[in-house]
Amino acid sequence: MRKGIMGAKRIAVQPKLADFQERIRASGLRSTAPRVAVLRELESATAPMSHADLVDALGDEGYDRVTIYRNLTDLTEAGLVVRADLGDHVWRFELRRSGDEHSGNHPHFTCTDCGTVACLPEESIRIAGSKGVPRAVAQKSVDVQLRGLCDRCA
Structure with missing residues (x-):
């Protein structure tokens, strides 16, 4: 057994x-x-x-x-x-990874106090191209990084 x-x-x-x-x-x-x-x-x-x-x-x-x-x-x-x-x-x-939020570029949130980094779902940030915006933005081939206080530090 x-x-x-x-x-x-x-x-x-x-x-x-x-x-x-x-x-x-x-x-x-x-x-x-x-x-x-x-x-x-x-x-x-x-x-x-x-x-x-x-x-x-x-x-x-x-x-x-x-x-x-x-x-x-x-x-x-x-x-x-x-x-x-x-x-x-x-x-x-x-x-x-393929098929989830880690498939390519996705936004991250970094706490400005404790330094904790969190992955955010791609749909949490909406990027829209408009006149005068570089093509990289319209093609979503940019890194999106948000900074602020996390829930523990807020």
């Missing part, structure tokens, strides 16, 4: 691992343990993560700062991860 339970756990875990490995390989990169770990951590994140956040989260797994940084760079260049500077000169990273 124990073997059956362990088998069931492996079945539940392996498709996720296999999915990460396949996504990495499909992007043209070699699938390595650090790359899978970075994707796994970004998959579970509810907000963009900085390099320091990922170092804290993955440090117990034995990955050093440089390894995590190089893998973030590789995954970003391969198009699996999105990198953004939300106005505080700190790069934050998100997993590029």
Whole structure:
């Protein structure tokens, strides 16, 4: 019976691992343990993560700062991860997902007091092109970043 339970756990875990490995390989990169770990951590994140956040989260797994940084760079260049500077000169990273609010550019809210960053649904901000507005705005290929006090700090 124990073997059956362990088998069931492996079945539940392996498709996720296999999915990460396949996504990495499909992007043209070699699938390595650090790359899978970075994707796994970004998959579970509810907000963009900085390099320091990922170092804290993955440090117990034995990955050093440089390894995590190089893998973030590789995954970003391969198009699996999105990198953004939300106005505080700190790069934050998100997993590029399809079919939800993380599919591409979406607005972020940064608290001016505590620095918390939150992803906002794309429909929470309406961008409309009009005469005299650059084409990038009309094509919605711009970064929208809102700053203010979060509910905890207000």
